[in-house]
Amino acid sequence: MAIPSASGTTGAPLVSFLAIRPDGARVQDLLASLTGQTDWELVLVAPVGTVPDHRSIVRADAAASAPISRLIETGVAAASGRFVSVLPDVGVPDEKTIQTLVDWLALAPDAAVVYSDESAVRPDGGIEVVSKQGPAPERLRCQFYYGDLLLFRRDTLAEIGGLSHDVDGVELYDAALRCVQAGAVTLHVPRVLFHAPSRRDIGAFAEAQLGQVRTVLERHLAATGGGEVRAVAADGVHTTVRPLRGEPLVSVVIPTQARYSAPLRAGGEPHSYLLHALRGLVERTTYQNLEVVLVVDTDPEPAVIDEARALLGDRLVVVDFDLPFNFAAKANRGVLSAVGEYVLMLNDDVEVITPDWIESLLRLAQLPGAGMAGCMLYYEDDTIQHGGHHYWMGSPTHIGLQVPRGSAGSQHAFQVEREVGGVTAACSLFPRSVYLEVGGMTTLLPGAFNDVDFCLKVAELGYQAYWTPRAELYHFESKTRDARVRAYELETLGRRWRHRLHQPQYWPFPE
8 A cells, every 4th residue: 555645835746855863064954955946855863963943844753873774764754755765964965856856757657766866076176977877677786876866655665565674774775676676666867966075986885884785685686586695895896696597508609710810920820819719718618518600601721620620529510601791691690500598609809818707698698588698808908898888879889998907987887797788799698599589680781780780679679688797808809800880881770770879878978
């Protein structure tokens, strides 16, 4: 049963802001930011000292020494708004917060959890805008990235059983995760609606709270398909992994010329990028239930094929390709020749870094509704080549392009598993059934953007793409192919997917 809630003076949903143990100065700061707006109330829970009176202030008496979860519960009980928001000890809502929330809630009337972008003051005095990713349940298990302005519908809190009282200080993260478990609709408002006085790690917790963070994450994983909490950290980046279900056959499909290229160094031996990639697959990869499908042009170097057979034995399948160059057609032929439940599309100019890279990809590709999973790729100069696809203002590119290896990224985005719009075919793992369902890659795009088109087809059918930083490879970009982009390829992609080539919910930054 829904909890009765008051409407604001305009008939819009009333928002109840909760201030926990505020003193007079804190209340004055909040009133200064809220006065002039409508449809809000300020609930003071266990106020300290003298606080000002105001017609929109509600006092919730409680012992200031009570656990924070009990204080929040007291404040929620005293609130009359449809939404409640527990404010941090510092920072204030923007002067247009309420009206902006009302406008966005009108577009998403079923929203039960709402968060927004925010700003912070940098050490040099400048203002930094903290833009957020859209709703991303898998990222949320790695990072409480919602930030300082977080609203819960009061009746939704009641439906999930209220706040947990055994994870004091982490109860809001716990509530957010339990809302995900319950299927509550989450809304991201991509507007700056909160201002913090200083920059800090988003989702950070005190060292003393990390035990509670672990408890919350272990419960969440157990309730949503399982997994393991490997580490929790005060900076808010937690290492959690989904379970690996069985040991399904993975078909590694590699379109290739299977030829030697110029020596890596003057006077050296001819080099085969394909054999280099295959050695990493054999010698450095822990996942063993593999077949390797090489889709080979009609004029390969016999010595390359012979060594590939020596490396892989009966796990090798060689498929001839006797048509003019078309990466998409070669990929399609490879997948049709594969028999694995999952397919790992792989370029022939890569080098394995993390031994359990296939396991990391497979854990995400096995999630319900998953369409594909992608990895972190580096150029040979140790800059990032790929942290997921980025579709911005009609143009596709790679997230993190040429950022130094080891960079955390905005809000630690290069350190957490997360939802993305798509991933590169240079290394992507997907259920073979999904590939067949969407009709594979379009041969209208023989060189560039065929993987973007494929990702958008997968998304159009409702499947989700994921990215993990725990599968790392070098990609010697375009060492074995012509990397030029033709004008007609971008035009073809635009004609087919103009409506999907701007997706800031996955990476809200122009590149």
